[in-house]
Amino acid sequence: MLINEYVRLRNVSVSTGNAAVTPENKAVSPGQSDFAKELQSQLEALNQSSGVQFSKHAMDRISERNIDLSEDNRLDRLNRAVTLAGEKGSDDALVMIDSTAFLVSIKNNKVITTLTADDMQGNIFTNIDSTVIM
Numbered sequence: 456m457l458i459n460e461y462v463r464l465r466n467v468s469v470s471t472g473n474a475a476v477t478p479e480n481k482a483v484s485p486g487q488s489d490f491a492k493e494l495q496s497q498l499e500a501l502n503q504s505s506g507v508q509f510s511k512h513a514m515d516r517i518s519e520r521n522i523d524l525s526e527d528n529r530l531d532r533l534n535r536a537v538t539l540a541g542e543k544g545s546d547d548a549l550v551m552i553d554s555t556a557f558l559v560s561i562k563n564n565k566v567i568t569t570l571t572a573d574d575m576q577g578n579i580f581t582n583i584d585s586t587v588i589m
Contacts, residue, residue: 513566
């Protein structure tokens, strides 16, 4: 496999000096905070090492909403919830962990988006076939 294919498939950011360039050739602002850079790095590491994968949209929402996946073993609990939902034959699930919601494509093993308690107010969750509360 070529490096370019790997970068594209894994959605890994590539540093080219002053700005990071994503596989889609979208530059990330060079003034990005150290926190944002570290969070992006941690999310990419999680995406490669954990059972569940995170879509770019979900990674953006985690960053925007300052959701800490290491707090209270959230990532482990999320992986367990995805496994349980898969064992029950679910395709798309809403996973509730404490006050954080994760919309997950079980069949693709991928988190589609995340919401905090504040973001859930007044929302309706559709196109899910199960809910897992951890």
